Amino acid sequence: MRKLGVFYFLFFIICSCATKKxxxxxxxxxxxxxxxxxxxxxxxxxxxxxxxxxxxxxxPNCVGKWEIFQDTLYLRCNKENVVMNMLSNGYMNKRDYKLKIIDNQKLKMIEENIILSKK
Structure with a gap:
């Protein structure tokens, strides 16, 4: 039973590293x-x-930090402190995104139901 647990742990680590790479x-x-x-x-x-x-x-555009959990990429935009930037057409109202990692060439925006391809 312990060997099986070690196997699953190593498998999870290998998959996580391969995705992030x-x-x-x-x-x-x-x-x-x-x-x-x-x-x-x-x-x-x-x-x-x-x-x-x-x-x-x-x-609109935004800059922020990302993280991966299993096969999902989470994007979180940085907080905007300047009110004038929030009122411009360059401010992105949506501040969080979830993308499903299809492979290392494609990401699917879950809420928009579109696929982004690597250039």
Missing amino acids: NISGNYQYKGVSNGFPKEYNLSIRKDSFDISYKSQDAS
Whole structure:
């Protein structure tokens, strides 16, 4: 029984390391929603990320920290302290994102139901 527990622990560590190793990079989605072009750009670095969204009338973006739990990537934007930035069209109202890691080339935005592909 103890050997089985050690096996599961090592398997979990190996899977976690393999996922984190290949997650960095630039991801993109371009498509059409309600007749208007829609574009997401996501750049994941070692300890931070930045995400931007372009639509007909706005181009909000945010920078923050990310973490992985199992096969899900969690993005949390940094808190904005300047009120004028919050009122601009560059402020991203949505501050938290969940992305399912499909493989090291694709991430699925769970709430938007779109797939970002690595550039």
